[in-house]
Amino acid sequence: MxxxxxxxxxxxxxxxxxxxxxxxxxxxxxxxxxxxxxxxxxxxxxxxxxxxxxxxxxxxxxxxxxxxxxxxxxxxxxxxxxxxxxxxxxxxxxxxxxxxxxxxxxxxxxxxxxxxxxxxxxxxxxxxxxxxxxxxxxxxxxxxxRFYEGRYVIGIIAGMMTETNTIGYIASVPIPEVVRGINAFTQGLRSVNPEANVKVIWVNSWYDPGKEREAAETLFAQGADVLTQHTDSPAPVQVAEEKGIYAFGQASDMSQFGPNAHLTAIVDDWHGYYIDRTRAVMDGTWESTDTWGGLDSGMVAISDYNPILPPEVVDAAEDARKAIEAGELHPLAGPLMDQVGQVVVAEGEVPDDAALLSMDWFVQGVLGQVPK
The missing domain is CATH 3.40.50.2300 (Response regulator)
Known part of the structure; x- marks a missing residue:
């Protein structure tokens, strides 16, 4: 070499x-x-x-x-x-x-x-x-x-599987990408279960298994029976397996760390993009571009569903996934209200990419604040 x-x-x-x-x-x-x-x-x-x-x-x-x-x-x-x-x-x-x-x-x-x-x-x-x-x-x-598209789908699953109506969310760092994902998850959750809420704990790190585990255990102690995360270790899935509750994997299929707890995962698939951009350099066609792919592009995917999920839950998740892919459903379409009840996105409107990329507020149903 x-x-x-x-x-x-x-x-x-x-x-x-x-x-x-x-x-x-x-x-x-x-x-x-x-x-x-x-x-x-x-x-x-x-x-x-x-x-x-x-x-x-x-x-x-x-x-x-x-x-x-x-x-x-x-x-x-x-x-x-x-x-x-x-x-x-x-x-x-x-x-x-x-x-x-x-x-x-x-x-x-x-x-x-x-x-x-x-x-x-x-x-x-x-x-x-x-x-x-x-x-x-x-x-x-x-x-x-557009990871938020996948988060809407798993929010639906959480809303249909929870018994306590308390969902735990382990968040990494307070940038718009993470805030946007929490909001999309909550919108999916409340589309099928308006009584459910999302408790957020920030660990201020992308990868810290110790802090992620501690946050997951705290959320379980606070009544969460479903955990999701925007952090990178499988620690929350492992905690869910130990506690007998449910969880979702982050970025990849984490079912090996919690075969009973892991319901599905949002999978980040960079294969096609990396191959295409490498080929562009090779053949001299590379240009400075801005790519933001979603479920329809294959850059975001949903991993295999756990067989323990009832058929009606899988059907609801798949209906949402297909509607998002077809452009018939936007996870953050209005009406969107912030935590104090003020309408931020009116009914019938869809936030543009600029609004999504600068999102720094939580929708109703999220317990906790965006750190300033």
Whole structure:
């Protein structure tokens, strides 16, 4: 495997960064990526906010990386760096990947946004892709998935399966993506069970199994008999299995961690997008774009339903999924009222993407506040 500019590859690079040593030596002295010969493999780099073994967000992105390798074989060479904190560390790693001859770099967390933009200015010949962000440049594209569509579907399941009418929600960090998902889940929940409420606990981390477990146990103690999450470890599913309640997986099918508790999961499927964008660099058609795919695109999917679900519950979930895919149902269509009863989205209206991307308020039915 080629190793230009002294950059380490795959797990060796991961281990170096995790150990916190040797970072400076990985970068080229010139802020220009080495030229790639026509017969050299395309170098594709990935930077992850969590470990590839989180079985959630970073795990699914790494499945997409592996899909690139499976599709293109020796024509590509992929590298990843896992567990990179959002901030200065991310900028250093991005610089190292770009200086190490990578032609295409995927930065896969919202908090990598500014670091990606700064690095892209230094390496205009490198193509960057940033997940869930909104800042673009000639060599920076953005991409995300409409996870809130899947959250509406599982909200319906929760509303039909709960007996206590209390649903626990383990939330990561208070950005619009997370708030939007909580609201969509609650709208789905209340579409079939107007008496149900959602209790939210913020753990202020994308991946922290200890905090996620503690939050799940607290919510169970407060009467929740269904747990859902926008965090990346399977800890909440494991707690649900231990307590004899229900749960939903996040980003990937987590049923192995709670075969009785796990009802289904929202699956993030990046395979097609990563293959398409890699091919675009290869054939010279890559452009800076903004992609926001939903259930109809395949970027969001619902995993297999647990056989314990009654047929009428599966039917209700599938009806909603199909209606969303067909554009007949919008999870956040009006009327939407905030927690104090003020109409924010009128009946018959649908919030545009700008409103969705800036959502910082909760709908009725959510107990708890959006941290400021």
């Amino acid at each position: 080629r190793n230009p500019a002294g950059i380490l590859t795959r797990r060796a690079l991961t281990a170096t960064v995790a150990a916190g040593v040797g970072l400076a030596t990985l970068a080229s002295s010139a802020l220009v990526s080495p030229a790639r010969a026509a017969d050299d493999p395309l170098k594709v780099g990935f930077i992850y906010v969590g470990p590839v073994g989180d079985f959630g967000w970073s795990y699914q992105h790494d499945q997409g990386r592996q899909a690139i390798e499976a599709e293109f074989g020796d024509a590509v060479e992929t590298t990843y760096v896992e567990s990179v904190p959002e901030g200065a560390d991310a900028e250093r790693v991005l610089n190292q990947l770009a200086a190490g001859g990578h032609d295409l770099i995927f930065a896969t967390s919202f908090g990598f946004m500014n670091s990606t933009i700064k690095t892209a200015r230094k390496f205009p010949d490198v193509m960057f892709e940033h997940a869930t962000g909104y800042k673009r440049a000639d060599n920076v594209a953005t991409y995300a998935a």
